[in-house]
Amino acid sequence: MMGLIKGMGVTLKTMTKQKVTRKYPDEPMEMPDRFRGIQHFDPEKCIVCNQCVRVCPTDCISLTGRKHPDPGKRGKVIDTYDINFEICILCDLCTEVCPTEAVVMTQHFELAVYTRDELFKDMGWLHENDSKIRSVNNVNARGVKK
Amino acid sequence: MSMGILMGPVGLLFIVLGFVTFAILFERKVIGWMQARIGPNRVGPWGMLQTVADILKLLIKEDTIPSKADHPLFKWAPVIAFVPSFAVLAVIPFTDQWVFADLGVGLLYYIAVSSITTIGMLAGGWASNNKYALLGALRSVAQMISYEIPLIMSVVGVILSAQTLNLTKIVEAQEDLWFIVPQFLGFIVFFIASLAELNRTPFDLPEAESELVAGYHVEYSGFRFAFFMLAEYVYVFAMASLTTVLFLGGWKPVFGLDLVPPILWFSLKFLLVVFSLFWIRATLPRIRMDQLMQLGWKLLLPLALLNIFLSAVLKEVFPGVY
Numbered sequence: 385m386m387g388l389i390k391g392m393g394v395t396l397k398t399m400t401k402q403k404v405t406r407k408y409p410d411e412p413m414e415m416p417d418r419f420r421g422i423q424h425f426d427p428e429k430c431i432v433c434n435q436c437v438r439v440c441p442t443d444c445i446s447l448t449g450r451k452h453p454d455p456g457k458r459g460k461v462i463d464t465y466d467i468n469f470e471i472c473i474l475c476d477l478c479t480e481v482c483p484t485e486a487v488v489m490t491q492h493f494e495l496a497v498y499t500r501d502e503l504f505k506d507m508g509w510l511h512e513n514d515s516k517i518r519s520v521n522n523v524n525a526r527g528v529k530k
Numbered sequence: 531m532s533m534g535i536l537m538g539p540v541g542l543l544f545i546v547l548g549f550v551t552f553a554i555l556f557e558r559k560v561i562g563w564m565q566a567r568i569g570p571n572r573v574g575p576w577g578m579l580q581t582v583a584d585i586l587k588l589l590i591k592e593d594t595i596p597s598k599a600d601h602p603l604f605k606w607a608p609v610i611a612f613v614p615s616f617a618v619l620a621v622i623p624f625t626d627q628w629v630f631a632d633l634g635v636g637l638l639y640y641i642a643v644s645s646i647t648t649i650g651m652l653a654g655g656w657a658s659n660n661k662y663a664l665l666g667a668l669r670s671v672a673q674m675i676s677y678e679i680p681l682i683m684s685v686v687g688v689i690l691s692a693q694t695l696n697l698t699k700i701v702e703a704q705e706d707l708w709f710i711v712p713q714f715l716g717f718i719v720f721f722i723a724s725l726a727e728l729n730r731t732p733f734d735l736p737e738a739e740s741e742l743v744a745g746y747h748v749e750y751s752g753f754r755f756a757f758f759m760l761a762e763y764v765y766v767f768a769m770a771s772l773t774t775v776l777f778l779g780g781w782k783p784v785f786g787l788d789l790v791p792p793i794l795w796f797s798l799k800f801l802l803v804v805f806s807l808f809w810i811r812a813t814l815p816r817i818r819m820d821q822l823m824q825l826g827w828k829l830l831l832p833l834a835l836l837n838i839f840l841s842a843v844l845k846e847v848f849p850g851v852y
Binding site for chain 1: 560563564565566567568809810812813814
């Protein structure tokens with residue numbers, strides 16, 4: 385009997401308390417810094433080593449490169465870089481393996497679209513996705529050597 | 531004059547429909563707040579149009595009738611359930627002026643007419659020709675009939691004190707002291723039994739939305755289903771009014787504050803009762819079927835009988851107070 389009255393007291397007190405729900409679509413959700421969100425890609429840093437394509441467990445990354453336009457320079461430059469977010473599982477392996485931190489994680493996560501085609505993101509889109517970038521991506525990255 | 535006779539009940543119907551609309555919203559809001567949520571807030575400002583949208587959705591739904599159902603009875607059951615819920619409002623005195631039918635046996639009328647709804651539920655469950663609906667109907671009817679007895683027995687104390695069945699005179703008998711004080715035991719029994727009569731948590735076994743598909747109205751959809759739900763909420767209105775009239779002194783002011791109009795006093799007490807219904811729903815878990823029957827027959831009924839006995843004895847011993 386006292387338990388019932390105690391319970392009634394608890395609910396009455398909860399009424400005026402701070403709400404625990406979030407107004408998510410109205411107020412954007414802040415993700416923690418180490419959140420694995422949609423990748424940002426920087427074509428300047430990419431050395432076309434193809435490691436991200438090889439490590440990707442779902443084969444969602446495809447890239448093409450060409451010889452450096454300056455004949456005096458060695459290596460390649462990136463031509464196209466696409467991630468298919470229909471199958472990307474945001475596992476973080478591509479950023480872990482990238483030696484130059486050309487592909488890094490951001491805290492963005494909103495991928496709801498009306499057609500499946502829209503989930504196929506190209507290099508331009510991934511380059512523009514440049515806000516809320518994760519601060520630490522690859523601890524072993526050596527930086528770009530040009 | 532005939533126009534006036536017609537306009538009153540129509541006006542009351544709109545008031546009741548407005549109450550039902552906002553009571554459902556307020557119920558969801560209160561339960562939300564009590565669970566540290568916000569409650570409905572998307573449709574209209576402050577979620578005001580949430581119930582309107584819900585009802586609109588019900589009205590545009592397909593009206594399904596099972597082919598093996600008893601068609602006439604299936605169609606009549608919601609009407610049988612709803613009409614008494616509105617008919618009982620005729621005897622409720624909202625103020626000393628505003629009462630539609632000042633019957634000498636108002637309380638008896640209320641109790642007698644309100645039990646017709648049980649037949650509507652049973653008819654709905656039976657006419658569906660569905661074993662789950664029938665079982666649900668049997669469960670509802672068992673509960674409604676079991677709790678009607680302590681409900682009626684608990685108001686006998688009030689009738690003894692007021693020496694009348696007329697609801698207006700019962701309110702006037704509470705000029706000095708509301709019946710909740712001398713009839714406290716009766717009030718407790720009445721309140722618990724009225725919760726069970728209204729099929730509200732912790733006695734909402736007929737529906738039990740978190741455990742069962744539904745009760746007697748499992749085959750109903752759209753408009754007819756809305757009618758069953760409407761009947762339920764009109765009974766909330768009626769039962770909260772009756773509680774106010776019987777135990778909380780109706781339109782009588784507190785501490786002699788006559789400045790506030792009587793209808794406002796009635797509304798305040800009425801809303802307090804409605805709020806406690808929501809409060810209880812947000813707090814208490816549903817009780818088991820066997821516990822339900824034991825509570826009704828082994829606890830509430832003896833308490834109600836004891837209350838009658840005590841009221842009669844105290845009336846003889848202290849004739850001035852009681």
